[in-house]
Amino acid sequence: MRLEPIPNPTLGRRLGPPAAALGVTVLFAMALAWVAGADPLAVLGLIVKGAVGSKFALLETLNRATPLIFTGLAVAVAFRAKLWNIGAEAQLYLGAVVTVLLGTGALSWPAPALLPVLGLAAALAGALTLLGPAWAKTRLGVDEVVTTLLLNFIVLLFVSYLLEGPMKDPMGMGWPKSRRLIAEARLPRIVEGLRLHWGFALALIAAVLVWLVQTRTTFGYAMRAVGHNARAARFAGIPVTSVTLATALLSGSLAGLAGFSEVAGLKGNLTLDLSPGFGYTGIIVAMLALLHPLGVVVAALFVAGIFVGADSMSRAAEVPSYIADMLLASALLLVVLALPFTRFRLRWR
């Protein structure tokens, strides 16, 4: 048995194996449902229905996809430049902290002035959160996987301290939560009456912008060059260290925007359960999207749909919603396993 490279894979060859992997994932999900004692086809139908079956379901899925698009983009941008940012969770939370700090009355400006400032501040907070590990990587050779991952726990404990102490809502009946944002600091809904906020539109715009930056600008070219072959990039005169730091700033600010969008668009205040692991799920999203910025949108919708659909299904069919986590985990593993087959063919000799 051996792998044989395919010189010039066709589009079908490149998309076929990941699609097959997703198909196997669906079969796996049905098997899980059967083990849980439910009718597999019915469970599948309930998941789909719960994700996109009604206007309410669809809007719920889009809302859930919004932070995943941001964190997915953050991861995709960084991974493309071989900067292993596992810390989108921390960057998201610090973005949210800054949004709350400035948006609960510290700045009492009209919405058109306040919202951009909040967004930029949140992006900056996320960017600076990643800048530290990136600096340590370029200057001291410290592995950013370790530093960004551990920063997640530090930041979460720090936020916990803030919510129990300085940022605690005095009117919060003792709950660890922040005060609510002032009305001018809330992202309005895209269409009045529909539960979908401008954060979703912002996420789509961000995806298109990141795509344009990667494909049309010298900075995007430099990021890709550093990611594919840093030694050749350095030889060709691309300043590898600066590019890595700039990539960190871009990646961190995208994750910071996820925090801004969640607080200002959906929750209105900061609690410790603001993110059920959006930062980590962003890694799955980015990998499923093969690190393509527009693919991130599709992957985020897919992942959000599974979460939302599984929640709704578990209420109806009494199958635990953990099935969503198992589904995503197997989807990721199978897609990663399938990727080599987009470029190689298996030969039994």
Add this chain to the structure above:
Amino acid sequence: MTAGAGARPVVLRVAEVTRRFGDLLANDAITFDLHQGEVVALLGENGAGKTTLMNILFGHYTADAGTVEVFGRPLPPGQPRAALEAGVGMVHQHFTLAENLTVLENIVLGTESLWRPLARQAAARARVERLSRDFGLAVHPDARVGALSVGERQRVEILKALYRDARILILDEPTAVLTPQEAEALFATLRAMVAQGLSVIFISHKMHEVLAISNRVLVLRHGRLVGERATAETGAQELARLMVGADIALPEPRAHSPGAVLLRLSGVKTEPRGRTAGLRGLDLALRAGQITGLAGVSGNGQAALAAVIAGLDAPVEGTLEIAGQVPAAWSPRAAIHAGIGRIPEDRHAEGTIADFTLTENAMLERMAEPPFARAGLIDWAAARRFAERVIADYDVRCPGPDAPIRLLSGGNMQKLILGRALEFGPRIILANQPVRGLDIGAVAYVQRRLIAARDAGAAILLISEDLDEIQAMSDVIHVISEGRLSPPFARGEKTAHELGQWMAGHGFEGADAA
């Protein structure tokens, strides 16, 4: 010779050995015999299938079809251990020695019982000393391998094979890393070995070595055995034709009058990196319209010198001047803008980005500036036009400008690198191993282009470990040894033998440029 060898017993019989890699037929029904006490040379260009064949003999690969017999017994495929036990020893191009162990420990490693590793030290030592005396393989058994020269390491590899009772020794490009003197010593060893009844397969692409050492020559081309000649009955001309399949003349530069000094290094020092030497106060002047060849054994500071000229490193001490000016800052970009065209030593790791297209690779060194980009935005149309021009002008065979460059052969990759460097009319060219690993057609092409650039007035530094190439191409030759530079020698002033002495480090102490 063929007739004489026929009387001796056959020790190795290769029959109809075939091996495919995808669409590539690396070995196509290869059949030959090796007799006791003879040296058979396997000659062929890079990619002709020599190394594949040897890896099949030694059990690293399995053949798709065909058999290998050693001393009349079939060799089970795919088992290096079986090959070793049958008496086949192999010395690879890249040595497989543990640097922190002594010579003796390296030789014995793997032959002793795991439970009592030092049980037969004394006997082993006596055996190694006898082997090294019998075959002229001078090396101290207690020396640490890390401290040995390349030539000595090769002797350890050969001793390792002999210690395991090898009766058939396969040497893969053994002279590639040696000075001419070390190569002579190796040949003496090989002659001693065949005199004692051992047999040798000698893989090479250097004609004069093959003619000097072998009894018989097998020529491989595109995976097929295209010729078998008794060495005494053939010559370089015929072998070259068999190897290439056509007459390809390598260019011979005519003498050229040099101009002003375009690049000058004075007293340049750099830190050593790992095992490779740094520069130790080096003076060098590159003149317009002149190819300066840098000869030397690998790891003697070539990499450090190339890094300084390419802008990757700044001198720790000493100065670098471009056309009489000391540049304010020194970086790869500064070097590119100072008009230095750079051909890196490793075209895969340093010269190109494998997953980038030809277009993206062609613009790599100037991607942020016009005509490729304005205000941070890339003009893909202009980049593509440039790539198309390089592809056409430099005869880059490829599926097109949008194909990833990893699909290209080494020669075509090198032509793209050459084109992207030359297209902007560099005044100074750093050509680091520009033809290593290329087939002879590509070699001729790259060399012609470099000579044309010289005739147009460029100052060229040619770095190579191949002394023949240096002697053929250079107007002036320096030898580098342990980070020091010999005085300049004019074309033809020194023989290969004399240059070899400089390469081995002789002549540097107290020797003025006389």
